[in-house]
Amino acid sequence: MSQSTEFAALGVPAHVDSGLAAAGFTSPFAIQTEAIPVALTGVDLCGRARTGSGKTLAFGVPMLARTDAASRPRAPRGLVLVPTRELALQVAEVLEPIGKHCARRVLAVYGGASRDDQIASLAAGVEIVVATPLRLIDLLKAGELALSEVQVVVIDEADRMADEGFMPQVEWVLRHVTGPHQTMLFSATLDGQVGNLVRRYMNDPREVSIDAPTATVGTMRHLFLAVHRMDKDRVVAAVAAGAGKTVVFCDTKRLCDKVEESLQKLGVKASALHGDMSQAARERSLSKFADGTLNLLVATDVAARGIDIDDVAAVIHYEPPIDVKTYLHRSGRTARAGRDGWAISLAEYNQHTTCRIIQRGLRLEPQPPIEVFSNDKRLADLASFLTPTIA
Secondary structure, three states: OOOOOHHHHHOOOHHHHHHHHHOOOOOOOHHHHHHHHHHOOOOOEEEEOOOOOOHHHHHHHHHHHHOOOOOOOOOOOEEEEOOOHHHHHHHHHHHHHHHHOOOOOEEEEOOOOOHHHHHHHHHHOOOEEEEOHHHHHHHHHOOOOOOOOOOEEEEOOHHHHHHOOOHHHHHHHHHOOOOOOEEEEEEOOOOHHHHHHHHHHOOOOEEEEOOOOOOOOOOEEEEEEEOOHHHHHHHHHHHHHHHOOEEEEOOOHHHHHHHHHHHHHOOOOEEEEOOOOOHHHHHHHHHHHHHOOOOEEEEOHHHHOOOOOOOOOEEEEOOOOOOHHHHHHHHOOOOOOOOOEEEEEEEOHHHHHHHHHHHHHOOOOOOOOEEOOOOHHHHHHHHHHHHHHHO
C-alpha cells in the first residue's frame, strides 16, 4: 500500500504523493501550501519567497503532476530555468527521486559537464529538464532538443537571473516554447526586469507570497562589526570557531582565493567557491562543506547560489553589500528551515555609513558597528558570544 503525506490534502495526486513519501517529504512548508493548490489548476503563477523556503517542491510537485510521461526523444514536457549549475544540480536532485515513483525522468543540463552525456540523455527521452540558459540555448541551436511540447515552464530565482544579465537569454528560451503551457516564476522580488518578464510572458498570473519584499528571516540575528582590514581574516576564523559552519561572501574571485589562502594559514579548514573553478572542484567543495569536512566556504555571489544547506550557522559579508537586496540574498544561506543563524558584516572605518543604510533597509534600529580588536582575548570573546545561540 502506498504511503500518504500531508501534501495529499493540497490536491497532489496519489502517484506524486507516494513519490514524496518515498523521498522523505511528509509535511509542506508555507510556500508549498500556498503555491501547490494554485499551480495544480494550471494557471500561471508568481511566487515570492526567499531562498531556502522550499520553492523547489512548490513548483516541482505541480510540474510532476501536470506533465505527461513517456516524452519523445529530445522533447521534454517540463522545463526549469535556473541561474547556476549548482542550482540546476540541486533542483534535479530534489525532483529525481520523486519522479522515479511517477515515471518522470529528470535531467540537469548545464555548462561545465559533458555535453555528449547530456545529448545522449535527451535522445533517450526525459520528461523534465532543469537547465542553465546558456547550455540550453547551445543544445537548442544544435537541434539536440525542442521546446514545442513543453507543458510547464518554471523560472527559478528570476531576480538573480536578472542580476547576472541572463534576461535576454531567458526571453529567447521562452519565445521557443511554442505550444500551450503553464508558466511559473519564483523570485525574492517581482519588480524591475522580473516585472517586465511577468508582463510579457505570463497570462494573468496569480501571486503567492510568504514574505514581504524586504522581509528578513525571523530567526536570523544581524551583527555589524567594525574591523581593521588587517584583522578581517582572524575575525572570520573566530566567527567560524564559535558559530560553526560559515559562508563568507567576497565580491571578486581573486579576493576569494586570497581569503581562502589566509584562512588556511590560520589553520581553518576553508575552501573557495567561484566561477573560475572547474565544476568538479566546485562540487567537491560543496560536498565537503555539506558533510562537515570543511567548516568554511569563501564564495562569490554567483557560485553561492548553489548552496542549499540547512545547517549553515553564519554568513559573513567580508565587506558590507552595496544594497539591502544583495544583503538578503547572501544572508539567506543561514537561518533556514526554522534554524537560528547569524548574518555578520565586517566594516572598515569608511564603510559605517553603508551599514546604517542596510540597517534602515532591514528596519533595524541603526547602530554603529561594534568594534572588534584582533587580540586573542577579544576574538575568544567573540567566538564565545556566537556559540550558545547557534548550538
